[in-house]
Amino acid sequence: MFMRTRRTHARQDAGRSAPPSSTFGDGSTADAFRFSDLFHLTRRPDSETPLAVARIRRFLSYYRPHIPLLLADLACAVIVAITALALPLCAHQVTRQLAALNNVPAALAGIYAVGGLMLALLAVQAVSTLFVDYQGHVMGAKMESALRRDVFEHCQKLSFGFYDRIRVGQLMSRITNDLFSLGELYHHGPEDLAISILKFAGATLILAQLDGPLTVLVVVVIPFAVAYSLHYSGRMNRALKLSRAQIGAINERVEDSLAGIRVVKSFANEDLENRRFEAENARFLESRRAGYWSEAFFSVGTTTFPQLITVAVIVVGALRVAQAKLEVGDMLTFLLCVAVLVDPVQRLANFVRLWQQGRTGFDRVMEILETVPDIQDRPGAVTIARARGSISFRNVGFRYDEDGPHVLLDLNLDIRVGEFVALVGPSGVGKSTLCALIPRFYEARTGAILVDGTDVRDIRLDSLRRNIGVVQQDVYLFAGTVAENILYGRPEATAAEVASAAKAAFADEFIRALPNGYDTDIGQRGVTLSGGQKQRLTIARAFLKDPPILIFDEATSALDNESERAVQSALAELARRRTTLVIAHRLSTVRNADRILVLTEQGVVEQGDHDSLIAANGAYAGLYRMQASL
Incomplete structure (x- = not known):
């Protein structure tokens, strides 16, 4: 057996110490490197389909299970648009009946008939709106829930290496906050587009029939309103990206502080944590301030332009009535149609706002979904029932980073079925790393690890890990x-x-x-x-x-002497029936091991049972005497 190890830079064993800090691609703090860098390095390659097209397809795919409900929602949206257009036409009919007051009974009958029709239209519109608001929102919530489920399930597939580099607080922000607006987009997007197109086309056609020049005046203003809305919507989107990144940073701060609340209190550092939180909270406030500024201008524009159009129609329409080019009844109908025409503009602005918010959140969660797990089942990987428990390392090399120093190099090791093997030595020489490679928490860079003679990469991950117990x-x-x-x-x-x-x-x-x-x-x-x-x-x-294979990574380090002795007896009993690897700094826990491997920076310098190693008076004996003297 031969083994060489190399000491890692910042990490020890299985990557316990924190990697250097960096930032996400969206500007928020994170560990190791940019999340966007991780995304670009690991996303699934697709040379034929541009990323934007692939994401749009993925976005639309969540409608697939809800097609019948979507069609019903769109049908009700069409009914809402048609009834909204029909009401001004009914009002136009009422004004025509008023012109026939020389035949009062007939006029009143016509007015009552049109009034009844308008009430019926309002009832249909109310029912359709109720369906759209309730069922549509439920549909959007289900799609949001499905996407959140997919993101969470994908996070379960990502390896330890991913979580070594990415903070949980940022992932929580993407799984929760970033998806809130998606449900609204999924719901309101199709119906707003359908209603906007129908209302705009229908209202413009009616207006043109009533008065062409006045219609031109109205239509000319609309592009400016749309351009204004798009401009400030874009600014809102940029502010939204910043604020969402910052809320992720707040999540990180809260998670860190509350998870370590006992450490905080033991050092009386409540004020320090409050200052740290206040700094992140202030950054979040500033990001929201920029968003609110753009939102205020956006809101002013969406209310001012419709009022401007209404004022223009009243003034210019009155002039045309005075010139006998437009009847008063037609002008009243024109005003009602303008109100219908303004609604599509507002809906379009709302759709753009929802699209910006939803796309921002969708892009952020897609960065997770497009991150390819670096540890996956090979094609044709087999399922094993209960392993016998032999483990072999063949020329195994490992390092955490592609260009980093090796933790393990050219490791060759055989562990027999049912053997109790202890790994001892100073921190940072690769003991935990060695054990983490067996269940493929990390992937060996070179060589192969075999369980019962089968490469672990040829065994299904779930099957492999069901056969290994890790404490x-x-x-x-x-x-x-x-x-x-x-x-x-x-x-x-x-x-x-x-x-x-x-x-x-x-x-x-x-x-x-x-x-x-x-x-x-x-x-x-x-x-x-x-x-x-x-x-x-x-x-x-x-x-x-x-499991047939047990790995104890310093599992007795937190036990008192009495509990340690009890667990040591339990380990000895279990070791007779299964392969056991124990990493221990307290050498008293591994005296009964079948074989003890002593690891240093130079590799495996000694191996044997406790008595033979003590008799050899080498590195193990020195470690044992040092602990015994404490």
Whole structure:
């Protein structure tokens, strides 16, 4: 067996220390490098389809499950537009009936008939509007939910390397805030376009029939209104991008501070955290201020231009009435049609605003969806049932960055079925990295890792990881009960199996002493438990999984002496039935290992069982004596 290691720069073992800070492509802070750089490096190549076209297709694809509802929504939108156009025509008929007052009974009958028709049209319009507002919004919410689900599912596929570089707060912002406006766009986009086109075309045609010159006056103003709206909508979009990036930074600050609230309080640094938050909050306020400035001008324009058109129609229309070129009834109908004509302009401006907001959010989440997971199943990857547990490293090399130093180089190692192997040595020599390569948390750059003689890249990821149990030094428990956290190892397990796993991890006694036993809620990250109790729950979770291969990454580091001895006994019992790798700084936990590998910057400098290594009086013996003297 031969192995050489190289020390990493900032990371130790499995990338525990934080990488250098940088910024996202949208200007917000993040780890390691720009999110946009990650996106451009890893998005799926498609030489035939431009990125914008591909994204539009992806955007439209979310309508596919809702085509019947979309068609019904558009049909109701068409009815709303038609009834809106019909009402001014009905009013025109009423004014014509007023001209026939020399035959009062006939005129009144006509007025009543038209009035009844108008009420019927209003009823149809109200029902159609109700359908559009409710069902349309439900449709938009379902599409937004589907996209959020896709983003979350894709995040589950991304490797440890991705999360080493990207802050969770930024991802949370993209999964939540960035999708809020998409539901509105999905709903209002098609109906606003349909209503706008029908109303504009219909109203313009009616106006032209009533008075051509006055129609030209109205139509001439509309392009200026549209251009004004587009200009300030664009400015709003730029401000929106900045504010959304900044809310991501606020999420990061909040997540960091609240997750580490015990550290904050232990150092009495509440004021420091408040100042840090206030700095991010002030940047967010400034980004919103720019957006509100543009939004104010946008809002002023959308209200002023319609009023300007109305004033122009009243003044010029009155002049044409005085010149006997337009009848008073026609002028009244003209004003009503102008109101109908103005609505499409406002809807178009609203659509542009929604499009800008929705596209900004969609582009940001697409950067995640277009990030190709760097660890995937190979074509033809096989599913294995229960592995026997042999592990082999063949000329394995690994480094975290493409141009970074090697952590492992030319590693050759064989671990037999059922062997209990301990990895010891100083931090940063590749112990955790070595173990993280087996379940493919990271991918070996060179060489191959074999489980039962099969390259792990030829085994389906889910199948491979079901055969490997990992208990890490950094304990993570989910909010919920004790039983739910242990069941995470095997959700279909019975209560008896949960209790058996807890007993194997010597956790059953303290669990039963809790207020509600296994049904006790342990809070976020197991906040109500001690460090040793939390660690034993994670060990119980791994025991319940019952994998043929176990990896303990300094899993007993948080245990007191009594708990350590208990877990050590449990490990010894389990090791007789499965392949076990233990990374340990406390050498007392691995005295019973079948083989101990001593790793340094020079590689594996020693190997053997505890007694033989002590007798050799080498590096291991020195480490052991040093710990014994503490």
